[in-house]
Amino acid sequence: MATLHEYLFVSGLLFAIGLAGVIARRNIIVIFMCLEMMLSAANLTLVAFSRFNTAETGLPDYDGQMLVFFIITVAAAEVAVGLAIIVALYRARQTVNVNDLTSLRG
Amino acid sequence: MPTLFFYFFAILAISGAVALVVFRNPVSSALSMVASFVGFAGLFIGLNAYFIGVIQILVYAGAIMVLFIFIIMLLDLKKEESKKFPITTVIGALLIPGLFMLQLVGIFGNFDDKKHQALDLPASAEHYQEEAPKIAATLSGANGEAPSLPDVNLIGQKLFTEFNFPFQVMGILLLVATIGVVVLSKRSPSTSASDQ
Numbered sequence: 001m002a003t004l005h006e007y008l009f010v011s012g013l014l015f016a017i018g019l020a021g022v023i024a025r026r027n028i029i030v031i032f033m034c035l036e037m038m039l040s041a042a043n044l045t046l047v048a049f050s051r052f053n054t055a056e057t058g059l060p061d062y063d064g065q066m067l068v069f070f071i072i073t074v075a076a077a078e079v080a081v082g083l084a085i086i087v088a089l090y091r092a093r094q095t096v097n098v099n100d101l102t103s104l105r106g
Numbered sequence: 107m108p109t110l111f112f113y114f115f116a117i118l119a120i121s122g123a124v125a126l127v128v129f130r131n132p133v134s135s136a137l138s139m140v141a142s143f144v145g146f147a148g149l150f151i152g153l154n155a156y157f158i159g160v161i162q163i164l165v166y167a168g169a170i171m172v173l174f175i176f177i178i179m180l181l182d183l184k185k186e187e188s189k190k191f192p193i194t195t196v197i198g199a200l201l202i203p204g205l206f207m208l209q210l211v212g213i214f215g216n217f218d219d220k221k222h223q224a225l226d227l228p229a230s231a232e233h234y235q236e237e238a239p240k241i242a243a244t245l246s247g248a249n250g251e252a253p254s255l256p257d258v259n260l261i262g263q264k265l266f267t268e269f270n271f272p273f274q275v276m277g278i279l280l281l282v283a284t285i286g287v288v289v290l291s292k293r294s295p296s297t298s299a300s301d302q
C-alpha cells in the first residue's frame with residue numbers, strides 16, 4: 001500500500017505543476033484552470049492526512065474531509081464568479097492574454 | 107494490487123496536469139484537466155474517501171469543466187495561443203516549483219512516514235452505538251451484510267451536527283456568488299449601447 005509520504009509527494013508535485021502553469025501560461029482561462037489544479041492538490045493532502053491520522057473512533061478523521069467539502073464548494077463559487085469576470089473582461093478589452101492587460105502596471 | 111491502482115491514478119493525475127500546462131489549445135487543456143481530475147478521484151477513493159471522490163467527479167469534472175469549456179467556446183480562443191513561451195518564463199516556471207518540490211522532499215526527512223493501516227470497522231462501531239445506531243450497524247455488519255464504511259452517512263452526520271453553521275454560511279456564499287454572476291454578466295445600459 002502507498003504510504004503517507006507518497007501521497008504527499010504526488011499532491012506536492014501536482015501543486016507544483018499547477019504553479020508552473022500559473023507562472024508560464026499567458027492565457028487567463030488556462031491560468032484559472034491551473035489554480036483549480038492547485039486547489040485539488042491541496043484537497044489531496046487534506047484527504048491523505050485525514051486517512052492516515054485516524055480519529056479516536058478508529059475511522060478516518062472526517063474533519064479533514066469536511067474542509068475538503070467546503071473547499072470544493074468555494075471552488076465552484078469561485079469558478080462561476082471568476083469566469084463571469086473573464087467574460088466581462090473579454091467584452092471590455094477583447095483579449096484573454098495577460099500580457100495585454102497592463103493597466104495596473106506602474 | 108491497491109499499490110498498482112495508486113500508481114495508475116497518480117500517473118493519470120500527473121500526466122493530465124502536465125498536459126494541461128503544455129497544450130496550446132485551451133480546449134485540449136480543459137480536456138486533459140478532466141483526465142487529471144479522474145485521477146484525483148481515483149486517489150480519493152483509494153484513501154477511503156468515497157464521497158469526496160464522487161463529488162470530485164460530479165463538481166469538478168462535471169460542472170466546473172463544462173463551465174470552462176462553455177466559456178472557451180463562447181470567447182472563441184483558438185487564435186490566441188500562437189506565440190511561443192518566452193525562455194525567461196519557462197525558466198521561472200521550472201525553477202520556482204522545482205525549489206518548492208526540493209523543500210517538500212527536505213521536509214519529508216524530518217518526520218516519520220506512516221504506513222497505510224486497514225480500518226478496523228467493527229471496533230469503531232461502538233463509538234456510534236448511541237448517537238447513530240444505523241451507522242454502527244453498517245460498521246459492525248449487524249444488518250446481515252459485510253462490515254463497510256458508511257462514508258456518506260458519517261460525513262452527513264458531521265455536517266449537520268458539528269459543521270451546521272459553516273454549512274449554512276456556505277449556502278449564503280453560493281447565493282451571493284449566483285447573484286454576483288448575474289450582476290457581472292448583465293450588460294449595463296451604457297456599455298451595451300456602445301457595443302452594438
